[in-house]
Amino acid sequence: MSSYAVVVCGRCGGYLLAKTDQKTRMCPYCGSKIFVEKAKKAAFARNAYEASVLLRKLKEEKAAKRARLGFKGYFEESHQSNSEKDC
Incomplete structure (x- = not known):
């Protein structure tokens, strides 16, 4: 039986x-x-059902964060370099 991963697109x-x-x-x-x-990889799961639940949760969290910050704020925060985040 295969395991599953929730993968993040680099683009x-x-x-x-x-x-x-x-x-x-x-x-x-x-x-x-x-x-x-x-x-x-954002998460790992043992089966397809568990993976789909994790995927749904991650997408909901991302959407909620985007709604709180607005698109521009979300875009800027998610594209900061690591050195800027450490400050």
Whole structure:
């Protein structure tokens, strides 16, 4: 049985599901090719149902944060360099 990962697209920041043994996935939001092994993982799950629940939760949290900050504030915060976040 395969395990699953919630992967973050490096181009648009969208969340998507991938089997951990998959080599690549196409981002459904921007069309970018994602190398699953190298991609940032937001969560792991043992089965597809658990993965879909985690994905839904992460998307809801992202939407709530975006609503609180407004689009411009969310965009600026999510694209700060690491050195700026440490200050």
